[in-house]
Amino acid sequence: MTWPRSVVVVGASAAGLAAAEGLRRQGYDGSLTLIGEESHAPYDRPPLSKQLLAGSWEADRTALRTPEVLSGLDLELRLGSAATGLDTRAREVVLADGSRVAYEGLVIATGTRARRLPGTDGVPGVHVLRTLEDALALRAQLALAPHLVIVGGGFVGAEAAAVARGLGCEVTLVTDAPQPMSDALGSDIGAVLRQVHTEHGVKVVTGVLAERILIDGGRATGVVLSDGRTVSAGAVLVGIGAVPNTEWLAGSGIPLGNGIECDATLRAGDGVWAAGDVASWPDPLTGARTRVEHRTNAGEQGLAAARNLLAEPGAAVPFSTVPYVWSDQYDLKIQIHGRTGGADRIALVDGSLDARKFTALYGRDGHVCGAVGVNMLRPLRALRPLVADRVPWDEALAAGAVEPPHGEPIPGAIPESAIPEPTGGAR
């Protein structure tokens, strides 16, 4: 292989590791450097709000690869060193200690970080959940069984609520959405989730914003809501989404917007590719620029970036995917294929909302755009081809004995409010 002789991957997590492994699997045998800001070897984030937070796993179980497998990749692994700049002309990555690492090919996989509430950085009792340290710190707090107030009703907030209840904490979940996770699932299924959380003793407060956090004696003591109420808190978890880590690329000429703005092949510049939570690309399936914050996408894009980096000029392949995400809450296993945000119709395929065991199809503009399952893992997989092929809605209904939720006529009978909001990030 004559080109490239050196590849640098910045971001040593799911997407970066997948890119590094992809390069080696494609036969790349030149120098390979994996640069990560965190001091840990690549670890996995989904367990942080599940097994790790619950205490059923210790930190070492989150490792993505064993040390043997990692060393088999023949990497120069530079952990605990953040990239602070990119010189695309000299083709060098600048690190925090001032050193420069030259590349012929570069994959950027710097992911996202938790969005915080302004003015709460470093305030004891205020938590976010993105890194292993975050999860261990929150876990230590939960062991004291505080009243945990969770700001944000997305996946991370809802999962943490379930875990915290299991650990005996009093939990209040505050979200500005009409239902927990309703931006991803729509308010019908969001309402089912709310019911489940309520039954498990979570106080769910919807349709209000958290305005600010009360701090007393240097510690968080409560959350002030936009309706004027104050909820007292022993600990606060802020789960209000994530921000792409792109600041270090300022001035590099890499196109930045909501993430790194790649082309359809995930290429972001001369010899530069991006993958994972940080990458935004024009999705050929929908024609829209998209950034997906899901674990499976990180792996798939890491592999795709590696393939395209090594491809002959003009031979790079556009990246295309059916997004997939899952969430575990209590004994519910929730799974989503495709895109549910912006759906204009929902139909139940199998099971029932009341039994909390069902599959449902989501449609948009007359075509299937997503499929959701709760506690029906194999049957849901059977619906995936309908999503992948964007089958016309009527055809999908005819094929699969589909009934609307609550027995309402199809199509369009689901109330407006039941339909998910279109979202930018998919998580």
Next chain:
Amino acid sequence: MKITVEEDKCCGAGQCVLVAPEVFDQRDDDGIVVVLHQTPPQEQYENVREAAAVCPAAAIEVHE
């Protein structure tokens, strides 16, 4: 090639089944991965490596 899986890591994503349906399946009740051929035939090697790579829970280990 030999395949091992860590069942308690598997999140039931089924990505492995999509990539290598002749080697992986899922249990009906909880969706946990089932390995159909612990030592798969050679023509499946590439699919199996791909499945291990895209598994979002890093639950599949391939020993070659």
